[in-house]
Amino acid sequence: MTKVTLIGAGNVASHLFTALSSKDDIEIVQCYNRKGIALATGSYATHCVITDLNQLLPSDVFIVAVSDDAIAEVTAQIPAGDHFVVHTSGSVSIDSIDNKHRKGVFYPLQSFSKHKEITFSDVPFCLEAEHQKDYDLLSAMAKTLSKKVYKISSEQRSTLHVAAVFANNFSNFMFTIANELCTANDIPFEILHPLITETAEKVLTLSPEKSQTGPAIRKDSETIRRHLEQISNLQYKEIYKIITEAIQDTYGKEL
Amino acid sequence: MTKVTLIGAGNVASHLFTALSSKDDIEIVQCYNRKGIALATGSYATHCVITDLNQLLPSDVFIVAVSDDAIAEVTAQIPAGDHFVVHTSGSVSIDSIDNKHRKGVFYPLQSFSKHKEITFSDVPFCLEAEHQKDYDLLSAMAKTLSKKVYKISSEQRSTLHVAAVFANNFSNFMFTIANELCTANDIPFEILHPLITETAEKVLTLSPEKSQTGPAIRKDSETIRRHLEQISNLQYKEIYKIITEAIQDTYGKEL
Numbered sequence: 001m002t003k004v005t006l007i008g009a010g011n012v013a014s015h016l017f018t019a020l021s022s023k024d025d026i027e028i029v030q031c032y033n034r035k036g037i038a039l040a041t042g043s044y045a046t047h048c049v050i051t052d053l054n055q056l057l058p059s060d061v062f063i064v065a066v067s068d069d070a071i072a073e074v075t076a077q078i079p080a081g082d083h084f085v086v087h088t089s090g091s092v093s094i095d096s097i098d099n100k101h102r103k104g105v106f107y108p109l110q111s112f113s114k115h116k117e118i119t120f121s122d123v124p125f126c127l128e129a130e131h132q133k134d135y136d137l138l139s140a141m142a143k144t145l146s147k148k149v150y151k152i153s154s155e156q157r158s159t160l161h162v163a164a165v166f167a168n169n170f171s172n173f174m175f176t177i178a179n180e181l182c183t184a185n186d187i188p189f190e191i192l193h194p195l196i197t198e199t200a201e202k203v204l205t206l207s208p209e210k211s212q213t214g215p216a217i218r219k220d221s222e223t224i225r226r227h228l229e230q231i232s233n234l235q236y237k238e239i240y241k242i243i244t245e246a247i248q249d250t251y252g253k254e255l
Numbered sequence: 256m257t258k259v260t261l262i263g264a265g266n267v268a269s270h271l272f273t274a275l276s277s278k279d280d281i282e283i284v285q286c287y288n289r290k291g292i293a294l295a296t297g298s299y300a301t302h303c304v305i306t307d308l309n310q311l312l313p314s315d316v317f318i319v320a321v322s323d324d325a326i327a328e329v330t331a332q333i334p335a336g337d338h339f340v341v342h343t344s345g346s347v348s349i350d351s352i353d354n355k356h357r358k359g360v361f362y363p364l365q366s367f368s369k370h371k372e373i374t375f376s377d378v379p380f381c382l383e384a385e386h387q388k389d390y391d392l393l394s395a396m397a398k399t400l401s402k403k404v405y406k407i408s409s410e411q412r413s414t415l416h417v418a419a420v421f422a423n424n425f426s427n428f429m430f431t432i433a434n435e436l437c438t439a440n441d442i443p444f445e446i447l448h449p450l451i452t453e454t455a456e457k458v459l460t461l462s463p464e465k466s467q468t469g470p471a472i473r474k475d476s477e478t479i480r481r482h483l484e485q486i487s488n489l490q491y492k493e494i495y496k497i498i499t500e501a502i503q504d505t506y507g508k509e510l
Contacts (some may be wrong), residue, residue, distance in 0.1 A: 068475070068478065069477075091470075091478050091481065091482075109446060109447070109449070109450060110449060110450060110453060111450060111453055111454065111457070111466075111468055116457070116461075122449045122452075123449060124446045124449060126446070148446075148449070150443070150446060152442065152446075155440070156440050156441070156442050158481070158485060159436055159437070159439075159440040159442065159485060160436075160437065160440075160442050160446065160447075161482070162436055162482045162485050162486060162495075163432075163433035163434075163436040163437050163442070163447060164433070164447060164450055165469055165470065165471075165482060165495075166429045166430075166432045166433040166436070166495075167429060167430055167433040167447045167450055167451050167454070168450050168451070168453075168454045168468070168469065169467065169468060169469030169470075169471060169472075169502070170429045170494075170495075170498050171426035171429040171430065171451075171454055172454055172457075172458065172463050172466050172467055172468075173463070173467065173498055173501065173502055173505075174421045174422060174425045174426040174429065175421075175422055175426065175458050175463035175466075176463040176464055176467065176505070177418075177421045178418035178419070178421040178422040178463075179418075179462065179463050179464070181414055181415075181417055181418040181421070182414070182415065182418050184414075185410070185411050185414040185415075186411065187407065187411050187414065187415050187418070188405070189462075191364060191379045191381070191403070191405055191407075191415065192364070192415075192418060192419060192422045193458075193459050194364070194365060194377045194378060194379060194403070195364060195365060195366060195419055195422055195423050196422050196423070196426070196455050196458055196459070197377075197455055197456075197459070198365060198366055198423075199366065199422070199423045199426055199427055199455065200451050200452055200454065200455030200456075201452075201455075202366070202371070202427075203427065203430045203448075203451055204448050204451070204452070206371075207434065207444075208427055208428070208430035208431040208433075208434050209431055209434070211366075211427050211430075212424065212427055212428065212431065213366055213423070213424060213427075214420055214423065214424030215346075215420065215424075216420075216424060217424075220323075222324075223323065223346050226346065226413070227346075227416070227417045227420060230413060230414060230417050231417060235497070235500070235501040235504060236501070238497055239425075239494075239497055239498060239501060240417075240420075240421075240425075242490070242493055242494055242497060243425050243428055243494060245490070246428065246490045246491070246494060247424070247428055249490060250428075250431065
């Protein structure tokens with residue numbers, strides 16, 4: 001039985017509580033957050049909350065799921081005692097955890113929304129620990145949740161986080177621009193839904209390089225010119241230009 | 256029984272041949288392309304090909320699935336005879352079809368690849384015609400293939416095509432940049448697959464506005480600064496900057 005303590009009250013802490021508390025070989029000892037917020041409905045979620053870090057009971061791992069900025073401070077506040085303390089951030093180094101603890105990272109690479117359930121079995125867990133036995137504990141715990149468990153260094157994780165910004169945040173913003181263009185012209189955005197699904201599905205089997213289509217890679221300058229004429233938002237026009245140039249430069253090299 | 260003639264030998268023509276030839280109430284009369292290429296395997300696909308537009312038999316609709324640039328020329332070469340001639344392009348006006356014909360547009364909004372099968376039932380068909388009875392024919396034909404049939408004017412279609420470039424080509428290029436960043440740091444790109452799937456799925460239920468997450472919308476300038484440091488490709492750095500600014504400006508307005 002692995003004893004787990006959850007620190008924090010955001011989306012990641014809540015989703016981890018729900019997922020971990022259903023596992024037979026995991027016991028959630030306590031949940032800490034300043035305001036005493038229960039991480040889920042149900043009596044145990046309410047019962048196990050503490051608001052004072054001095055009340056922490058012994059645990060095999062303390063999972064600190066707080067905002068990036070708060071990791072150093074919160075881990076410093078956890079009393080000393082040969083604790084294994086991990087954070088869940090994609091962009092913060094393992095070194096930001098206070099030096100009095102054995103350090104680790106337990107980063108689920110997914111976009112967590114409050115009201116959308118997460119199927120953890122498909123979420124990649126990126127793990128790091130200073131000591132092999134701590135890594136083994138994280139790995140065993142991650143494997144109860146997910147099929148996808150990776151050993152990723154702080155340096156790799158930091159690149160992965162940039163890559164995730166492009167793959168998730170920026171591609172979503174491309175959908176936002178598409179939506180705005182449609183709405184402004186009385187076109188239902190749902191017309192683009194199948195294309196968006198297909199774009200994402202294709203990249204899972206073909207590489208994104210092989211999936212690239214459109215006027216930029218075809219160097220169809222007449223279509224590009226007409227498209228630019230149609231975009232009135234100057235920022236979106238600039239985005240169209242610079243991505244078109246980058247596509248042409250990237251694939252120009254290979255031709 | 257609707258009689259259909261297919262003109263062109265590219266991906267759209269091939270996929271339409273395969274889909275339409277399996278329908279009971281559609282008869283493919285002939286397929287024309289200069290080189291006499293069969294649009295599919297099987298004896299009928301070979302048998303029905305002609306290489307001379309003067310051999311065209313009567314048909315209810317002539318579907319011209321050729322490159323955008325060739326639409327005007329190819330439709331001009333089709334002999335006069337009160338023909339209903341449609342093109343399949345997202346970005347070309349209905350007016351580019353030669354004036355001697357009754358004009359229409361039969362635009363399947365999807366990214367067609369040679370070696371990837373298309374499930375037409377989910378492909379949105381954007382239709383336009385000068386005359387109601389011609390529109391009705393296109394609509395009936397599209398409905399045999401797909402649940403999603405839309406009446407879209409040339410002006411709307413032209414905006415839709417720009418929107419599709421953002422939603423498909425540009426989001427795919429965001430995946431390309433993510434892939435390059437991963438590969439350069441020995442990170443398997445497959446770690447990002449579930450995030451990409453989730454990004455596309457979310458946009459089908461929530462709007463892209465509501466799905467936006469990440470350091471840009473959080474105005475997390477420290478993370479943004481670190482990310483920019485990590486991107487060595489100058490074009491990708493510029494793309495990161497300009498999309499981050501656009502996200503902040505777009506959501507800044509609303510806050």
